[in-house]
Amino acid sequence: MLKDNKTFSSFSVNDLARAREFYGKTLGLNIHDDEKxxxxxxxxxxxxxxxxxxxxxxHVPATFTILNFNVQNVEQTVDELTSRGVKFIIYNDENFKTxxxxxxxxxDQGPTIAWFNDPAGNILSVIQSGN
Structure with a gap:
């Protein structure tokens, strides 16, 4: 029943104009109004x-990562996004430090990764592909 239908993911924000600016201009992604x-x-x-x-x-920001962007080099991507005004989250927990x-x-526990928030407070990441 469901397996043959088109599926998609979604998430909420509290300000569409700010989301358009952030995802389109700051992150450089293709964003447009939904036609339907x-x-x-x-x-x-x-x-x-x-x-x-x-x-x-x-809207309440997600407490988990809503989007993971698989990149070739996390450090270079973090530097580029930081230059565009993105602020990365610093974790300083005893067993979890950035x-x-x-x-x-x-x-051996996981890949190289860095997290940041969109203007609505949702969590996103850049994660190294290993390729």
Whole structure:
């Protein structure tokens, strides 16, 4: 029943204009109004991967990572995004520490990764592909 239907992911924000600016200009992604559903945005990662962004007046930021961007080099990506005004999250927990740039170095427990927030407070990451 469901396996043959088109599926997509979505997440909420509290301000569509700020989301459009952040995802489109700051991150440099393709973002546009949804043609079939008014007042919604499509974040087009590629032609087969479109994520719906919708406004929610009582939006509460996700407490988990909503988008992971697989990149070749996390450090270079963090430097580029930082130059565009993105602020990376610094974790300093006893067993979970990032460096001063917000990068958690990869090891046998996981990949190299860095997290940041969108203007609505949702958590995103850049994660090293290992390729």
């Amino acid at each position: 559903m008014p007042n919604l945005l499509n974040l087009e990662i590629n032609k087969d991967n479109v994520i719906l962004i919708y406004p929610k007046p009582n 460096n001063e740039k917000g990068i958690l170095a990869g090891n």
